[in-house]
Amino acid sequence: MKRKIMILGAGIYQVPLILKAREMGLHTIVVSYRGNYPGFALADEICDLDTTDSEAVLAEARRLQIDGIATTGTDVAIRTLSLVCDELGLVGISPAAASVLTDKLAMKEMFRKGNVPSTAFLGVRSYEEALDAARSLGFPVMMKACDVSGSRGVTMVHREEDLRTAYEASVKVSHTTHYIVEKVASGTEIGLDAFVYRGEVRLCLPHEKEVCHAGDITIPAGHSFPFGGSAILLERLRDALRKIVVASGADNCAINCDIMVDGDNLQILEAGGRCGATGIPELIRLHTGIDYYETILSCALGDSCDFTPTASAPCSSRLLFSPVGGIIDRIDEERIRAISAANKAEITLDYKPGDLLPRVHDGTDRIGQIILPTDAQEEASRIADEILACIHI
Numbered sequence: 204m205k206r207k208i209m210i211l212g213a214g215i216y217q218v219p220l221i222l223k224a225r226e227m228g229l230h231t232i233v234v235s236y237r238g239n240y241p242g243f244a245l246a247d248e249i250c251d252l253d254t255t256d257s258e259a260v261l262a263e264a265r266r267l268q269i270d271g272i273a274t275t276g277t278d279v280a281i282r283t284l285s286l287v288c289d290e291l292g293l294v295g296i297s298p299a300a301a302s303v304l305t306d307k308l309a310m311k312e313m314f315r316k317g318n319v320p321s322t323a324f325l326g327v328r329s330y331e332e333a334l335d336a337a338r339s340l341g342f343p344v345m346m347k348a349c350d351v352s353g354s355r356g357v358t359m360v361h362r363e364e365d366l367r368t369a370y371e372a373s374v375k376v377s378h379t380t381h382y383i384v385e386k387v388a389s390g391t392e393i394g395l396d397a398f399v400y401r402g403e404v405r406l407c408l409p410h411e412k413e414v415c416h417a418g419d420i421t422i423p424a425g426h427s428f429p430f431g432g433s434a435i436l437l438e439r440l441r442d443a444l445r446k447i448v449v450a451s452g453a454d455n456c457a458i459n460c461d462i463m464v465d466g467d468n469l470q471i472l473e474a475g476g477r478c479g480a481t482g483i484p485e486l487i488r489l490h491t492g493i494d495y496y497e498t499i500l501s502c503a504l505g506d507s508c509d510f511t512p513t514a515s516a517p518c519s520s521r522l523l524f525s526p527v528g529g530i531i532d533r534i535d536e537e538r539i540r541a542i543s544a545a546n547k548a549e550i551t552l553d554y555k556p557g558d559l560l561p562r563v564h565d566g567t568d569r570i571g572q573i574i575l576p577t578d579a580q581e582e583a584s585r586i587a588d589e590i591l592a593c594i595h596i
Contacts, residue, residue, distance in 0.1 A: 205230040206270040208500060211254045211284055213242030215553050215569075216276030216480050221245045223496035229504075232267060234260055234280075241553075254280035261287050269293075271503035275457075275496070276480035278305050278352045294505045296456040296476045303451050304476035307349040307383050314471060317450025319443055321471045322463070323386040330370045336384035337366055345385040346370055348377040352475070353566035354422045359387060388472065390465030394426055395440060396479050396487065397458040398510065399448050400502060405510040407441050408487060409462075413580050415524060415563075422566045423461075423481050427519035427578040428490040435467045447474050455502055457495075459483070480566075482520025485549065485574045489518040517578035521587045523552075523571035528562035529596035531555065538593045546586055549574035552594075560596060570594075 208224050210217055213235035221242050224231045233246035236253045243249055248267075252259050254274075264272060264287045272287050272295060274280045281301045288295035296304075303309045314321040325336035337344045337360065346369035348356025356376040358369035373382045392414060398406040409432065413425035432440070440462070447458065451474070459479035461472040478484055484495035492513030501508050533556050543550045552571040554560055561568045573590065575583055 206504060207232055207267060208503065209234060209250075209260075209264055209267070209269045209272040209287070210242070210246075211235075211260070211272065211274040211280035212277055213238075213240035213246070213249075214277070215241060217242050217274065218245065219484065220273065220275050220496050220499065223494070224500055227497065227500060229500070232269065234263070254283055257283040257286045261290055264291060271295075271500070271505070273499050273503040275478045275484065275499060278350075278475050278477060281305050281476050294455050294503055297452055297454065300451045300453040300456075301476055304453065304474060305350065306379070307347055307473060308381050309349075310474060311383065311385075313450050314447075317446050319446045319450060319471050320439075320469055322388045325384050326381055327384055328381050330367055333370050333382065333384050334363070334366055337363065340384060340386045343387045345383075345387055346373055347383040347385060348373040348379075349381055349383060350379050351376050353480075354420050355565045355567065356382075358420060388463035388465075388470045390463045390468075390470075392421075392472070393430065393432075393462050393464055394423075394479060394483075395444065395458075395460040395462055396483050397444055397460075398498065398502075398508075399454050399456060399458060400508055400510070402454055404441075404444060404448060405508075406487075406491075406493075407444055408491070409437070409440050410483075410486070411578070411580070412461075413521065413583070417563050417565065420565055422524070422563070423522075424524065425519060425521035425580065425583055426479075426481055426483060426486060427580055427583075428486055428517060429515075429578065432464065433467055436464060436469065439467065439469055443469060443471055447471065451476070457499060481522055482572050482574055486518050486520055489516055489574070489576065490514065516576065519575050519578050519580060519583050521573045521575070521580075521583040522566075522569045523573065523587055523590060524563035524568060525560050525570055525591065525594070525596075526563060527596065528560055531558050531560050532595045534595070535593040539590060542586060542589050542593075546582075547576050548586060550590060552590075554594075560594070
């Protein structure tokens with residue numbers, strides 16, 4: 204009988220995880236509320252539930268007698284995943300770790316208690332408190348919602364008169380009543396993905412990050428390996444990661460961090476108890492030879508995982524965003540295939556002719572993804588522009 208894996212989410216970031224589970228011979232149970240999500244067509248079984256409804260998902264997981272539960276690329280389902288693991292004795296992140304790694308205020312307080320280097324911040328519950336916090340920290344500041352990802356509800360504020368709009372944007376997307384005002388850090392933003400397995404940090408993979416801007420919102424647009432930091436910085440990154448793992452209690456899960464570096468100094472902006480999006484699993488496969496989706500699933504099933512690198516290759520990813528919205532009239536697929544072949548690129552488009560293409564506002568507005576066997580971000584930018592020119596609105 205096939206083992207049953209429950210996968211939380213049916214969106215574009217969960218599709219590769221579902222496909223890998225099927226390749227591994229697993230019975231896939233995909234959980235999501237109804238919508239136009241591509242993962243449904245790939246599932247052996249569908250549970251029409253909100254992935255944030257922890258008790259309902261737990262009841263269904265118990266009824267179906269699942270062997271493991273997993274997700275990737277999203278924070279919203281992590282608390283549900285942790286509850287199911289805890290109640291059913293499955294392998295995965297604990298509720299305590301999930302709690303602090305899915306709430307930015309709890310996370311920042313955990314950083315402070317655990318001596319994790321990070322930016323100055325203040326938690327707020329009203330616009331008036333946000334204004335006082337911004338004045339105390341000094342502009343520019345980041346106004347942040349605490350419980351959403353994809354750059355939603357996150358705005359850089361340079362002037363006092365712009366704070367109310369930023370505060371209201373955080374309130375609009377949040378399901379909590381608390382928010383963060385954070386001092387803007389100087390330097391260059393990078394990412395770090397890691398895996399904690401049976402009490403040990405088994406992977407620690409910093410990477411370069413490419414961002415784009417939609418107004419005052421900074422959006423992760425791509426990553427590249429290898430990371431070119433000094434030996435001192437690399438050791439400081441490993442030390443900060445160890446402190447995060449100890450302070451949060453995270454185990455048997457992926458870790459994803461956003462980090463600001465300035466020379467050999469660093470400040471951790473955020474950390475999550477899941478794998479990064481923006482092509483990170485695909486890049487880890489190309490850079491190290493480790494199949495990250497398989498690792499996530501094997502860990503969730505309680506199987507042994509091998510973290511021995513079998514490759515060391517440069518690579519990069521780039522998300523596709525459209526500066527304008529509208530109905531797609533046609534896509535020059537033949538030209539895209541030629542671009543893919545000429546550049547050895549893995550190109551994925553999330554939309555088809557007739558679909559409404561979104562204009563970029565935040566990280567959820569991606570329209571596709573490119574994976575390249577080079578770490579040259581200028582090359583990724585050139586190819587992204589060529590692909591966007593193949594989409595006619």
